[in-house]
Amino acid sequence: MNQNNNRRNFIKTASIGALSTLTISQIAASAFAGSNAKGKKVTIQKGDIILLQGDSITDSGRSKQRQEANMAQSLGNGYALNVAGTLLLKNPEKDLKIHNRGISGNKVYQLAERWQADCIDIKPSVLSIHIGVNDFWHTLTNGYKGTLQTYIDDYKKLLDSTKRQLPDVRLIICEPYAVLGVKSVDKNWYPTFDLFREAASNIADEYDAPFVPYQAAFDKAIKLAPPAYWTVDGVHPSVAGAALMAQTWLEAVKY
């Protein structure tokens, strides 16, 4: 599929997903079914070391002094904790080790700067990455000069390096999302921000990874409660939004 077809299909899928109102229990599954992953899932196996990487949305207040797997303090109070709780509860026989190494404010190049300690040394067998909102947002607010192409190039370079060092790692690529009309997110985000979402989707495809379609999940959820119910500022999830994210993320794995 060439880049133009890819983009047309991406936007078409997003539009179809937005047409009908779903009950909350259908949202995550529906969003995932409509994503480019087309049912591709990562199977959680005995002994898996699961690393959740990203920015503030993953970080979510985790203690930087605690690095142990499976500890609440190390996991923060966002979707990573919620995902860990469910995986650990449902797989007591699998001896899973779940780590959060999200850091607030990170863009892709900042993941790369700390990747040896915060990814490679942890030797994850499952690596979930949720990155991209700052790669765009900080061009509006912080004078960041990176472009869409910077995001794509940096992301692929990071993944290529990761695959060389951890050839068996199973990747999960999560979609950057934003909720228009809540505090930080206004019309100046569009259409450019959508291209970052699309880039993440294409990268998931290229690296044969499940894609976690957070945007579709939030787009569907705001038909059931106001946007501010799901996100505190358009970028960071509320408690309800973090639970929605966890449910959507869990659609990308078999456990």
Add this chain to the structure above:
Amino acid sequence: MNQNNNRRNFIKTASIGALSTLTISQIAASAFAGSNAKGKKVTIQKGDIILLQGDSITDSGRSKQRQEANMAQSLGNGYALNVAGTLLLKNPEKDLKIHNRGISGNKVYQLAERWQADCIDIKPSVLSIHIGVNDFWHTLTNGYKGTLQTYIDDYKKLLDSTKRQLPDVRLIICEPYAVLGVKSVDKNWYPTFDLFREAASNIADEYDAPFVPYQAAFDKAIKLAPPAYWTVDGVHPSVAGAALMAQTWLEAVKY
């Protein structure tokens, strides 16, 4: 039912529950079905103000500077956050307000000391109380002089006062639990600690409230993974244990 029959049935139910190994998804439902609540549940209604009260297990690192409902910082990183995430995700149309006011180290009389600000003023329509482990534990470790009867008397006095001031409040009574053999919990806890569990069960019965049977949930869970998988010290839950508690708590409500 007299007190002796009550006690015999309580211990019998606990024993039957321990006989067979269940899958994790059956544990919470099975524990609840075997509890004295006999299917009694609280229905979550539109506009409910839900207050989770208790000790460190409820507190779980919540910020004492943040008091807003439904905020991750105010809810901590334990079962209260997990319960809130699920209720808020699954009931976007109900405009729920969920508060955590657990405080580490609390015994019943310490709830009473702060009850006006930390319960009555919040005007909960649903009030969940999880208290009792310190009422026993601190007699071993802190020189606390309260007895089983102190626990029962203080608890009933607190509930009577609450019902006078909030006549329509729907109560949920949670069981104090302990996991033998993990750090803080040794054979010196028994049989006395079991009487605190039984007292909480009887109080739930007397006040016509669902009883959340955490002990049965943990007893069943430790057949699937070692005790230290579910609790960090025998008293406080791990991330897996907090998810198990949330799942068990949610059995006591219709939502």
